[in-house]
Amino acid sequence: MSTEVARSPAQPAPRREGSPWTGLQAVVAKELADHLTGVRMQILETLMLLTAVGTVYAATQSIRQTIGEDPFLFLRLFTTAREPLPSFVGFLGFLIPLTAIALGFDAINGEYNRRTLSRVLSQPIYRDALILGKFLAGLATLAITLVALWVVVTGMGLFVLGIPPGGEEVARGLLFLVATLAYAGIWMSLSMLFSTLFRQPATSAMTAIAVWLLFAVFWDMLAALTSQALRPTQYGGVAEELAQARLHLLLARFSPNTLYAETVIALLNPAVRSLGPVLITQLEGAVLGTPLPLGQSLLIVWPQFTALVAVVILLFAVTYVLFQRQEVRA
């Protein structure tokens, strides 16, 4: 048969050929440029800068009164709240998910709606490069924003307090940055997942914000209610209360907000020794209020930190698979 002859020149290769990362650099560069010059990000970055300046200034005002008493003065810049303002970390907890969602909610459906997807994918790249490029560019944008904020905060601290941060304070601050990046990564990959699932950017944005509201506002209430219902304190004993508190904590830790809050507390407050309920007998011989070395603090939050990173990877993997299986045609 003539078709059989014509078929022979190149035997079908067993797998697809060529690196899946071809063109990755071009995608990252383009997306990063879009994020950094886009109005959307500029508004959010301005907002973050203003809150950073405001909260840190307020924090320095209250720290000044206790100067000289605290070995970790610089870390107080992040966590000190002064009525009516919350602390810098408190503000970040709100702004970071918002920014991350803004970065990802139209990543994929935006390409469909602008009808650019088939044109871009007809260039010599695999889909892998497109989705990974978008993800990496989003993370890089978040990292740039966070590092800039951190430098602003530290600079303000130097300026107002007049003392340089110690080595351990810098290390704790940087670890805090990494944890925040992981937390932001969760919201970005969630909104990218929704942008793959839903055709309308408005739908994916609203769904991502709804999930965030659920965890930010309602999750802790639900955890408390559920633990009270499942482990009621009928006789008022310690064992009962402990069981209830443990269940509450377990349920609360399904929320990335709880994981992030615990990580941040232990990293920025060296005096924190445990994130769960502690019995008085366990504190025998402990000198309360003394700071832990960095390694010990890191050990405390290691499970939380691992979980944050794992959720990012999981969400991105699901998005990746869904996108690979999608039809190019809208």
Add this chain to the structure above:
Amino acid sequence: MSLAVETFGLSKRYGDVVAVEDLHLRLHAGEVFGLLGPNGSGKTTTILMLLGLTEPTAGSARVLGWDPTRQPLEVKRRVGYLPDSVGFYDELTAWENLRYTAALNGLSSAEAQSRIGEVLERMGLLEVAHRKVGTFSRGMKQRLGLADVLLKRPEVAILDEPTLGLDPEAALEFLALIRTLKRDGLTVLLASHLLHQVQSVCDRVGLFHQGRMVLEGTVDELRERVLGGAYRIHVEARGLEVERVLREVPGVVRVSRTEDHTYRVEARHDCRAEIARRVVATGELLALTVDRPGLDEVYARYFQQVESQAGGAA
């Protein structure tokens, strides 16, 4: 002549729905091939399979000797694709949009610079190169799409519904641009449902119906095969016995009078010369034209025949 594109029983099904069925397509290097048929007849699905953007359910394809399913990067390096109603990043300029395409093709920035200028000039878009694409008209976007295709200097250009949504003048201009591609030695695969519009640029066409390529050949061949060489001649003449004279011309099948002095003649071959001779001998000949039925008619007539055969067989 070498083959640029060849498919072997290419098929695509979405569940029970057949999008493309047992397609054997052969494109010679340097020709303009029209993939014609109504919307939803499987044209775009075929194109996506040729680019490796959709996996075929059965069969295989070769594009310039490469397998699009397994070696899509090699295929996409050499094949330019203009999707139907092509889109660009509206907030970027024409130049920036093309620079992204150049980067995705791995061109160095110096090379990209010179090529972008070149293709924009060729498409007549150099003056608007630094305007945001959001302000472009449909026709300008379409030309930018063709610039985007040419940027990688492809050997094969696949154009999906290139004239859709263009006003008649812009459509003609765009078809003229497609003819220049052929002059440069590109192989062009043109998918369209506007049969009458694209038949003039196609060397050969394949007519699609419900996922199958039902007819293939040059426009003249198809006309011959489907319409059996039917010629429709319009005669405008004054005279008493024009109708009788026309009927006696050899090859004429039917004569009907449409207006006072105009007649429609159906004939087996082009017998205009004989008609002229005989009409002039008995009266006054005012006009004589022949209709060459377009692909639309070929397509419609083909399905009438298929249906009547099916009806006759039953």
